[in-house]
Amino acid sequence: MAKVIVMSSVSVDGFMEGPERSLAWHMVDDELHTHFNDVLRGAGAFMSGRVGYELEVEVWPEADADPEAPAPVADFARMWREKPKYVFSRTLAEAGWNTTVVREVDPEHIRGLKELHGDLYLGGTDLTGAFLRQGLVDELRLYVHPVLVGGGRRLFLDEGGLRSLTLAEHHIFGNGVALLRYTFPSDEK
Template sequence: MNKIIFMMSMSLDGYFETTEHSLAWQDISDELHIHFNEEIAAAGGMLNGRRTHSLMAGFWPTADEDPDAPKFVADYARIWRDLPKVVYSRTLQSASWNTTIVREVVPAEVEALRAAASGDLFVGGPDLLTTFQRHGLVDEYRIYVHPAVIGAGNPLFHPGTSLRLRLTESRPFTNGVVLLRYAS
């Protein structure tokens, strides 16, 4: 059965973005980006909240049109465009690039998506994660810990979150980022 996987980068002090919603503190090396490409290329779809989807849709649809873009960036743009995407939003009125808008997380509908997908489904966005956790829909966590302390920001896990996970893999990258892979 396909898994539902939460995949996100985090600072050493537990934040996924700054208070200004910046991700500029992340060190996405060529090696790490190629790894992300391999992970997402095997996916059956992406399940994102509105903010995460908007960030992605603001860059990836045309990133491969830049003649100076590295090959792995152009490759990811093609992967992202072709991948089926669901964006959970009560406010978004339209979306393109192989994207379906869904207003609410309904567990039976998520399970139907999981069953119909050609591979694992990747959840993006901490707010959406909280909803998926509440419904018991997350099978695996892939947390990329960056060697950066940003001091303040938006925490990866909401205050009050309680999880007991089992480490299944740890992988260091040459830029100091460490993948921590956990099963629920």
């Protein structure tokens, strides 16, 4: 059964971005990036908000054209271009790179996308919140970086109260980043 999966890097203190949208604290080395690629290769589609999508468009369309690009970066660039993408935005008129603009989070539409594509990988604070509030998230894949950022943008804002999670997997990478993969008990979703 297809799932909606939130996949995000976070600091120990819960930030997905540092001050001024900084991601400089992310500890993505070749091992971790290769893992991301291996996971995302099975994705049916990527989903993001407008800001996340615009940041992706600045990097991924031509990242593999750089002869200095590490192999995992070049691999992901090719994957990113090929995968269907959905950007949730009320202001974006159109999007390129195999991307469809969606105006709102509609549970029926999301169920249809799961049937069409399979697993949907979701990123972004506001979009994650909207999906969580509607009970549309099946799994959380949190990559906890061993840093305290101290400010910025938190991954989880106001997501609708207390919910239980089941730890389905954990792994520590060589750089100290910890994968914590959680699922929602069926009665909690």
